[in-house]
Amino acid sequence: MIKIENLHASIDGKAILKGINLEIGAGEVHAIMGPNGSGKSTLSNVIAGRDGYEVTKGSITYKDKDLLEMNPEERAWEGVFLAFQYPVEIPGVNNTYLLKAGVNAKRKHQGLEELDAIDFLKIVREKAKLVELDQSFLSRGVNEGFSGGEKKRNEIFQMAVLEPSLALLDETDSGLDIDALRIVANGVNHLRSEDRSVVMVTHYQRLLDYIKPDFVHVLADGKILKSGGKNLALELEERGYDWVREEAAA
Amino acid sequence: MSQMLKTIRDTAAQAFEAQGLPTTRDEDWKYTDLSRVSALLGEQWWQPVEKSAMETAGFAIPDLDAYTLLFVNGHFDAEASELPEAISITSLAALIQDEPEKAVELIEYQADAPLSSGVVAANSALATDGACICVPDNLKLDKPLYIQHLNSGGTTHMRTGISMGKCSEIQIIEHFSGDHSEAGLTNMVTAIRLQDGSSCEHYRLQMEAAKQCHLGRLEISQQRDSSYTLHATELGGMLSRVDVVSRLQEQGASCELNGLFVASNRQHIDHHTRIDHNAPHCVSRENYRSVLDGRSHGVFNGKIVVAEGAVKTDSAQSNANLLLSKHAEIDTKPELEIFNDNVKCAHGVTVGQLDKNQLFYLKTRGISEEEAKQMLTFAFADEILAKMSNPSVRRYVEQAAFAKLPNIADLEGLLA
Numbered sequence: 001m002i003k004i005e006n007l008h009a010s011i012d013g014k015a016i017l018k019g020i021n022l023e024i025g026a027g028e029v030h031a032i033m034g035p036n037g038s039g040k041s042t043l044s045n046v047i048a049g050r051d052g053y054e055v056t057k058g059s060i061t062y063k064d065k066d067l068l069e070m071n072p073e074e075r076a077w078e079g080v081f082l083a084f085q086y087p088v089e090i091p092g093v094n095n096t097y098l099l100k101a102g103v104n105a106k107r108k109h110q111g112l113e114e115l116d117a118i119d120f121l122k123i124v125r126e127k128a129k130l131v132e133l134d135q136s137f138l139s140r141g142v143n144e145g146f147s148g149g150e151k152k153r154n155e156i157f158q159m160a161v162l163e164p165s166l167a168l169l170d171e172t173d174s175g176l177d178i179d180a181l182r183i184v185a186n187g188v189n190h191l192r193s194e195d196r197s198v199v200m201v202t203h204y205q206r207l208l209d210y211i212k213p214d215f216v217h218v219l220a221d222g223k224i225l226k227s228g229g230k231n232l233a234l235e236l237e238e239r240g241y242d243w244v245r246e247e248a249a250a
Numbered sequence: 251m252s253q254m255l256k257t258i259r260d261t262a263a264q265a266f267e268a269q270g271l272p273t274t275r276d277e278d279w280k281y282t283d284l285s286r287v288s289a290l291l292g293e294q295w296w297q298p299v300e301k302s303a304m305e306t307a308g309f310a311i312p313d314l315d316a317y318t319l320l321f322v323n324g325h326f327d328a329e330a331s332e333l334p335e336a337i338s339i340t341s342l343a344a345l346i347q348d349e350p351e352k353a354v355e356l357i358e359y360q361a362d363a364p365l366s367s368g369v370v371a372a373n374s375a376l377a378t379d380g381a382c383i384c385v386p387d388n389l390k391l392d393k394p395l396y397i398q399h400l401n402s403g404g405t406t407h408m409r410t411g412i413s414m415g416k417c418s419e420i421q422i423i424e425h426f427s428g429d430h431s432e433a434g435l436t437n438m439v440t441a442i443r444l445q446d447g448s449s450c451e452h453y454r455l456q457m458e459a460a461k462q463c464h465l466g467r468l469e470i471s472q473q474r475d476s477s478y479t480l481h482a483t484e485l486g487g488m489l490s491r492v493d494v495v496s497r498l499q500e501q502g503a504s505c506e507l508n509g510l511f512v513a514s515n516r517q518h519i520d521h522h523t524r525i526d527h528n529a530p531h532c533v534s535r536e537n538y539r540s541v542l543d544g545r546s547h548g549v550f551n552g553k554i555v556v557a558e559g560a561v562k563t564d565s566a567q568s569n570a571n572l573l574l575s576k577h578a579e580i581d582t583k584p585e586l587e588i589f590n591d592n593v594k595c596a597h598g599v600t601v602g603q604l605d606k607n608q609l610f611y612l613k614t615r616g617i618s619e620e621e622a623k624q625m626l627t628f629a630f631a632d633e634i635l636a637k638m639s640n641p642s643v644r645r646y647v648e649q650a651a652f653a654k655l656p657n658i659a660d661l662e663g664l665l666a
Contacts, residue, residue, distance in 0.1 A: 048614050051606065076616035088611040092629025092636070101625075102616035141629075142611075158615065 001026045001166055001197045002047075002067070007058035009046050016042045018222035019058070024166070027194040031208055031233060032201045034219035035241050040201045041085060043219065044170040047199075048082035049075050062166065076102065077109035079165030083155035083172050090142035095154070096124060098142055099161050106162070127160040131187040149180035156187040167191070169200045173207040185210030205237035218244045252350035262359040262374035266296075269368035278365060281549045281581050282491050282520045287463050290433040291405060296372050299404030301325045309400055309427050314642040316396035316423065319381055324406030326379050336389055337420075342380040342409055356382055356411045356441075364524050365493040369465050373407045373439050380409040380439075385448070387415035394421035394640060401462060403432025410440045414448035414476070423453040423643060426464065427486065434462045441469040444476035446500075451479045453643055457650060458487035466492035474500035481638050483647050484511040484519045485654060494523040498532035498560075509538035510634040512651045513546035513578075520549035527560040527593075536567040539634050541627060541655070542578035553585040556593050563593040571601045572630050574655075604630075627655055 007020040016039045024030055034040050046053050047060065049072035060067040067075060090098075104114040115123075124138060131153045143151050152172055159167055169188070173181055188198065188211050200207060208216070208230065216232040217224045220241055225248040226232065236244070271287065272279040288295045302323050310318075319339065320330040326341035333339050345353040359374035360366060381397065397410065414420065426436055436458060444450060458464050464487045470478055484490055496505050511519045525534045540548040548571065556563045571580040584597045604626045612622035631651060638644040 050610055071619070072610060072613035073616055073618050073622075076614055080614075082614050084611065084614075088605075088607045090608050090611065090626070090629060092632045093612075093625050098612065098615060098617070098625075101621065105616040105618065105621075162615065 001028075001063065003061045005059050005061075007046070007060065008056045009042060009053050010056055011042070011053055015056070016222055017046070020219075020222075020224055022217065022224060024197050024199065026165075026197060027192075028215065029192065029198045029200070029211065029213045030215045030217065031213040032199060032217050032219050033203070033205075033233065033236055036203070038220045039222045040219050041170055044082055044168040044199070044201055047168055048072060048080060073105070076162070077106045081159050081162055081164030081167045083152075083159060083167065083169045085170040085172075085174070087143050087146075087151040087155055089144050089146075091144045093142050094139055095142050096121070096138045099124065099158060102162055124161060128157055130160050130190055131157045132183050133157050148175045149177065152176055152180065152184055153187070156184050160187060160191055165196055167196065167198045169198065169202075171201055171203060173202055173204060181207065181210060205233045208233045220245055252354075255346065255350040255354050258354050258358060259375050262357075262371045265359060265361055266368050266371035266375055269371060271369065272367045276367075278522060278551075279367070281547070282489070282518065284369075286489055287435060290461070290463065291435055295405060295435060296376060296407075297405060298376055298378050298407055299323050302402070304400060304402040306330065306400055309429075310398060311396070311423070311425065311642060311646045314394070314396060314423075314640075314646075316394040317391075319395070319397045321379060321397070321399045321408065323401055323404065324378050324408055326381070334391060334393070334395070337386065337391060338384040340382045342377060342382060345382055352382060356380070357409055363469070364495050364526075365467070365522055369437060370439060370467055373409060373437050373467075376407040377409040377439070378407060381411075383410070383412045385412070385414050385418040385420055387445075388417045389415065390419040391421070394423055396423045396425065399424070399426045399436065399438070401426070401428035401434050401436060401458065402430040403434040405435040405437070407437045408439070410438075412440070412442045412450070414442070414444045414450055416445045417447040418445075419449045421451045421453075421640060423455065423640075425453075425455045425457065427457040428459040428462065430459050431461060434459070436462060436464045436466075438465070439467045439469070442471070442478065444470070444472045444478055444503075446474040447476060449477040451639060452481070453638065453640070454480065454482045454492075455643075455647060456482075456484045456486055456490055456492070458490070460486070460488060462487045464490040464492070466490070468492065468494045470494070470496040470505065472496070472498050472500070472503040472505065475502035477504045479506045480508060481635075482507070482509045482521065483635075483651065484509070484513070484521070485647075485650055488516065489518045491520040491522075494521065495526075496524070496534070497526045497528060498534065499528050501529045501531045503529065504533035504535075506535040506637075507537070508634050508637050509550075510631055510651070511538075511540035511542070511548050512631060512654050513540070513548060514543040514654055515546060516544065517546040518549075519546070522551045522553075524553040524555065525565070527554070527556040527563045527565065530559065530561045530563070532560065532563055534565045537634060537637070538569045539631060540571045540580060541574065541631050542571065542580060543574040543655070545575070545577045547578070548580040548582075550580070550582040551585065552583070552597070554587070554595065554597075556586075556588040556590065556595065558589040561590055561592040563595065565593070565595045567597040569599045570630070572627065573601065573603060574627065624655060628652055
């Protein structure tokens with residue numbers, strides 16, 4: 001699905017990512033864990049194409065295409081989706097309108113007919129149930145006045161509607177209580193499929209109790225220091241990150 | 251003409267001759283150069299046009315269920331109007347003819363009023379028509395009152411007075427438009443007096459033809475527990491200046507001023523507002539926004555004066571401006587004068603471009619850069635229009651406003 005090779009990226013001349021190598025196959029779920037400031041969010045932002053990050057070296061190949069050559073909307077059309085750590089409030093643009101425009105832009109890109117309002121609404125209603133999002137949220141401004149948990153649920157709802165091939169969840173679990181976390185995780189689990197890959201960036205092992213990853217990576221100091229299976233997350237929870245750093249340094 | 255009316259007219263004419271038009275040396279007119287008016291309309295720019303006909307179809311707000319007053323080139327067209335029976339409405343021209351003492355009251359010129367100028371003096375001296383509207387006590391007009399002003403070039407001076415009886419309610423829509431290619435000037439003064447407990451929602455839609463200059467003045471005087479809401483939208487004309495003077499005279503009165511400018515090319519739009527808190531427990535809210543493209547120039551001056559005795563005043567003012575082009579310009583200035591300590595006054599100004607985070611967010615959902623910009627621009631402006639309670643007016647203004655923005659393709663969905 002996506003292959004990241006020797007990726008270096010910086011913000012305002014400050015190097016954040018210092019040689020990331022990561023390959024994610026179709027249908028796989030990867031968790032990227034690491035201490036604060038390790039570059040986790042930078043990695044998801046670079047993949048989604050946010051301005052202000054300069055890729056100084058390396059490459060990202062996505063579905064055999066050069067991802068870094070595409071602008072953010074093209075990446076979305078090709079199936080990349082970023083669930084924001086801090087979802088943005090956009091008063092005045094309603095949730096459903098945004099999604100309809102997004103879905104139809106993608107369909108147009110794929111050479112498909114645009115969905116009409118009735119078909120679209122049917123899809124939207126069904127997906128809203130998946131994350132237990134009240135219908136009234138559909139006609140409200142994007143994230144406008146939503147609570148923290150509602151914003152995160154809205155992100156997963158959008159993901160469900162946009163049906164990406166590669167979903168990046170940037171600290172989707174942070175700030176959620178257990179109930180909200182369960183709902184969000186349930187939504188993500190429903191969306192797992194053979195042709196959809198998921199990258200979860202998280203600070204807490206807790207999320208992985210609900211969404212079981214195939215692989216766990218430790219990102220620290222701008223590099224992936226260790227990769228392993230589910231058990232690595234448990235080990236990190238117990239022992240912290242320092243031993244990984246020491247092991248890598250040795 | 252009665253002697254008294256003649257005296258008032260002459261006094262105003264003399265005041266105008268003495269003052270002339272304000273110049274940019276006048277602090278209140280620093281950014282708005284009225285020499286453009288005489289350059290466009292010639293030395294005799296103030297002379298009102300004669301009564302003349304024009305094609306009037308196609309200008310009215312569609313699907314609006316309302317009583318109507320139509321003015322064509324500054325003259326009341328009784329035949330094309332549909333007046334309500336429940337309230338008294340007389341044209342200024344008829345008053346001048348039949349009840350000059352009432353006409354005197356309507357056109358009286360007060361040189362010492364805030365933001366008064368030669369423009370108002372000229373209006374007093376020359377106003378040909380307008381409306382005198384009296385809403386009786388305890389009456390709620392069942393439909394909005396739609397005052398439509400159509401222009402096809404030349405100068406018009408008009409004056410309208412609205413007197414709201416105790417606990418009466420009305421929705422008034424003043425709409426200025428035309429599609430002529432001639433230069434023209436609208437000089438419109440509207441005075442609204444609200445007695446105890448009355449309420450008025452006032453739409454003032456400036457959608458004049460491209461070469462029209464528009465000079466407006468709104469005087470609002472509010473008594474106890476009355477409430478006034480203004481929706482002022484500035485879309486048309488080449489130069490528009492509107493002064494809004496609102497006086498909260500007795501306790502419990504509240505006013506809300508909402509303004510939206512959408513300008514492009516070389517349009518110049520200037521609103522000077524002044525709210526006088528003269529009594530305790532009054533509330534004022536002011537929300538102005540502008541979207542400026544091309545080489546357009548916006549001016550907002552919001553003055554709020556809280557008198558010594560006006561304790562427990564609750565006032566909030568906000569002015570946000572979006573510049574779509576690097577040649578567009580906004581001059582904005584909040585002015586607060588507060589003469590007692592027991593008040594709550596908030597104000598804020600922003601000038602900027604579109605929010606980068608919002609743009610990125612939309613793009614990650616597959617919205618193209620161009621479309622994302624349009625959506626955000628729309629949303630920014632629509633927050634002001636969303637305050638309109640009349641859905642037909644809101645939709646009409648939204649469509650007109652966003653037709654001015656570049657390439658808004660699928661608007662219908664956004665309006666839903």
